[in-house]
Amino acid sequence: MVTQAPDSAPPEFAAWAEARVVALLRFAYVVTGSQEAAEDAVQAALVTACEKWSRIGRTDDPERYVRRMVVNGHISAWRRVGRRESSVAAVRGQVAADPGDAVARRDAVWRMCSGLPRQQRAAVVLRFYEDLDDSEIAAVLGVTEGTVRSHIHRALAALRREIDREEEA
Amino acid sequence: MDDRDLERTLRAGLAARAEKTDVRAAGRVLDATRRAVVVRRGRRRAALAAAAVAVLVGGGATAVVVGGGDDDPQQVATDPTSAPPEPAGPWRTESWGGLTVDVPADWGYGGAPMHSGGDVVACPGAPETGDGDIGWVGRPILSSDMCTVYPWLSSSPQEQSTTPYVWLGAAVEPGVVTYAGGLVEETVEVEGETLTVASTDPALRQHIIDSARPVEECPDSWGDTIPAGNSGMTDEGRGDPIDAVVCSYRREGNGYALTYARTVETDVVDRSWQAQAAAARITHDDTCMGEGPDEFVVVEARYTDRFGSEPLVQRAVFEMGCAGEVDLGPDFLDNGNQIRTRMTRAGVTPWADAGIATVVHAPTDGQFLAPLLIGLQG
Numbered sequence: 001m002v003t004q005a006p007d008s009a010p011p012e013f014a015a016w017a018e019a020r021v022v023a024l025l026r027f028a029y030v031v032t033g034s035q036e037a038a039e040d041a042v043q044a045a046l047v048t049a050c051e052k053w054s055r056i057g058r059t060d061d062p063e064r065y066v067r068r069m070v071v072n073g074h075i076s077a078w079r080r081v082g083r084r085e086s087s088v089a090a091v092r093g094q095v096a097a098d099p100g101d102a103v104a105r106r107d108a109v110w111r112m113c114s115g116l117p118r119q120q121r122a123a124v125v126l127r128f129y130e131d132l133d134d135s136e137i138a139a140v141l142g143v144t145e146g147t148v149r150s151h152i153h154r155a156l157a158a159l160r161r162e163i164d165r166e167e168e169a
Numbered sequence: 170m171d172d173r174d175l176e177r178t179l180r181a182g183l184a185a186r187a188e189k190t191d192v193r194a195a196g197r198v199l200d201a202t203r204r205a206v207v208v209r210r211g212r213r214r215a216a217l218a219a220a221a222v223a224v225l226v227g228g229g230a231t232a233v234v235v236g237g238g239d240d241d242p243q244q245v246a247t248d249p250t251s252a253p254p255e256p257a258g259p260w261r262t263e264s265w266g267g268l269t270v271d272v273p274a275d276w277g278y279g280g281a282p283m284h285s286g287g288d289v290v291a292c293p294g295a296p297e298t299g300d301g302d303i304g305w306v307g308r309p310i311l312s313s314d315m316c317t318v319y320p321w322l323s324s325s326p327q328e329q330s331t332t333p334y335v336w337l338g339a340a341v342e343p344g345v346v347t348y349a350g351g352l353v354e355e356t357v358e359v360e361g362e363t364l365t366v367a368s369t370d371p372a373l374r375q376h377i378i379d380s381a382r383p384v385e386e387c388p389d390s391w392g393d394t395i396p397a398g399n400s401g402m403t404d405e406g407r408g409d410p411i412d413a414v415v416c417s418y419r420r421e422g423n424g425y426a427l428t429y430a431r432t433v434e435t436d437v438v439d440r441s442w443q444a445q446a447a448a449a450r451i452t453h454d455d456t457c458m459g460e461g462p463d464e465f466v467v468v469e470a471r472y473t474d475r476f477g478s479e480p481l482v483q484r485a486v487f488e489m490g491c492a493g494e495v496d497l498g499p500d501f502l503d504n505g506n507q508i509r510t511r512m513t514r515a516g517v518t519p520w521a522d523a524g525i526a527t528v529v530h531a532p533t534d535g536q537f538l539a540p541l542l543i544g545l546q547g
Contacts, residue, residue, distance in 0.1 A: 017202065021195045026187035039194050039201075046202040052360075055383060072357070102181070109182025128176065129183040142343035142358070156175055163170065163178070 013053040017046055020063055028070050031125050033114055037074065045069035067130070068140050071122045075141070108162045116155060119143070123151035256373045260380075263306050263524075264430035265337035267389040268360040271380035272335050273373075276304035278527040281336035281365070282319035283309030289340050292316040294327055296334075298523045304333040304368075308428065309340060310419075312527045312543045320346075333368035335377060341365050360384075386430040387416030387467070393424045395465055398498035398508070400442075401472060401483030408473030410435035411480055415520045417466045417529050425465065429528040435483075437519045438470035442485045444515035445495040451509045462490035464529055468520050487512060489542075493532030517541050 021042065028038035049056050049066050056065050113121055119141055126132045126140060127148075134145040141148070170178075260271040277299020280291040294317030296305035319341070321327040329350040339356075341363055346354040354367035355374055359381040366374045383389075401407060413435040418425040466487040471480040486496040493512035500506040510516075512535055521529075521541035531542040539545070 017199060021199055022190075022192045025192055025195060025198065026190045029190040030183050030187050035191050035194065038190065039198050043198050043201045043205065046198070047205045050202065050206045052383060105178050106182040106185045109179055110186050113183070113186075124179070125183060128179045129187065156172065156179070159179060160170070160175060163175075 013050050013057065016057070016062065017050070020066075021046070023063070024066060024070065027067055027125075027129065028074075030113070030129055031071055031122055032074050033121070041070045041074050044073050071126070071140055072142075075118050075122060104166060105163060108166055109159060112155065112159045112162045115158065120151040120155060123148050124155045127152055256370070256376050262386070262430070263335065263337060264384045264386065264427060265308055266360070266362045266426050267384050268337060268362040268364060269380075269382055269384045269386075269430070270335065270337070270364060270377055272306055272377060273304055275299070276306055276333075276335075278524055279305040279307045279334070280312055280316075280527075281307030281309045281339035282341055283311075284340050285311075285316070289319045290316040291319050291339075294319065294321070296332070297527060302332055304335075306524075307334055307336045307339065308528060309336075309338050310428065310528055310543075321348075331369055333370070333373065334365075335367075336363070336365035338362045339365050357381075384427060384430060386414050386432055387427055389427045390421075391418060391425045395425070395461060395488065395496075396467060396484065396486055398486045398496035399482050399484045400498055400501045401470070401481040402501045403474065403476070403481065405476055407481050407483070408475045411471040411473060413438045413470035415466065415468050415525070417464065417525065419464045420461075428464075429524055431520075431522065431524065433520060435470040435472070438468050438483055438485070441468050441516050441519040442483055442497060444513060444519070445485055445510050446497055446508060448495070448510035448513045448516060451492075451494055451511060462488040462532075464489040466520070466525070466529055485516070487517070489530055489532050489535075491533045493535035493538070512538070514538060514541070 024042045024045070025038055028041045029035060032038050032041055045066050048069055049062070056062050059065050113124060116124065122141060123137055126137045132140070134148045137148045138145045256273075259274045261274040262269050263272050264270075277296040279296040279298075280293045282289045282291045282294075285292075291307065291309075292311045293313040293315045297313060299305060317325070317327065328348050330348070331350050331352050333352070336356075341356045343356045343358055343363070345356075348354065351369050352367050353369065353371070353374065354365060355378065356363055356365040357378060358364070359378075360383055364378065364381055366377045368374045413433045415429075415431045415433055415437075416427060417429040419428050466489070467484060468487065469482060469484040471482055474481045484498065488494050488496065495510050495512050495516060497508040497510065500508050512532060514537065517538055518541060521538075526541060527543065529542045531538040531544055533545075536544055
């Protein structure tokens, strides 16, 4: 559902897109995990947004609407290829020298995210990068709030295991 | 490490990774977006106005030349290897609420899942017009007393069917369902409506989903008012035809929402308007005890005004109340006199196509229109 911001002219699409494309690319990169997929996802979302700009441009937060399209487009693309693509359970061989190092932990976050199914990964990004709550994430992904909580819980458990493994190493 | 530390680590990790994005791609993405938008606009205009578009093919590349439009370049070269394979046309548009999609032009019509008495049912859950094997478009409207519970019961014919369909506004949660017969049913939310596309062909599903856009032919709602009829006539007569539409609406909450939209020839509107003008006048209020109708159909054509800047609008409004009345607006010869006439077969026939026959219910006292509109028994 698009909420309208009454009595306000929408920003011009080209100027809006130019101002926001970098932020959208960063967001798409953490959602998709790949530079190429991020570019494809942002372009597809911007094309759709441009065609519907008379409506999207008047929403309270056009960028949130476009980010939602990035997420859904990425998940739908996965559905379209018949789930032939499978996520890796974990990325090995990149254990950091110093387990207590913040950089090592950030790498652990990325390895954990790389092993998540797309929808679960999207839930994690929407929570911890976008700061959305359960109901907002559920609306974006088209799932129940219980599913969102389950995604987040499992992701945190996976991250804890990844960090524990590093510390043991 | 407690949960709070873990969440902080996760936030920091994602933020750090986002910083590694190659943002030099921004210009590339914007350029590709501009090209894609122009090509899409060209395709849409090609469908709407083939005479304005010429497609030139040569040297392994395709160039789309678009006539008209202030914001489009005259020529845009595209790389044919980057374009996904498009299912073959021709296509027609189907609309519901604020949503319009393209569907294959030869598909028939049927029902779609809707809430009814605590259940979700499709009435019917199969095509009721057209060739049943080709495909169908369903809306959540009671158009038959033959209802099927949704989700389909196991081992039902629907579980095994491979006939593709599109449902507009159905009571279906977004997601993907794969049926035993191989049909894949994908539901998304777009323009405030659910769009369900089922087919064994992923390219067809994607084409239809990608075609989703705001409705263009008709207003998606008239709020709580019913528009007035109009002759669109002046002393000097009407100018050239501009366009003509048939738009049906039904009561949704406190207002009326679009259920069907179709562009037609202007003579369809004129034949309907003239037939209704010749019908029996209604001189007293015999609507349903003062309540407005649950459905109405706007049949409207626009013409240029040779002596004015605004188009002339010829509009007949078919109100599907108890008796079935048509508002034709002020009498051109006697401006103070509003013309309202009894709905007739001759007035409905010009615009009652196969889609209308599964979307609009005949007036309670107008069951003679049942072959053209939905009757009491579907």
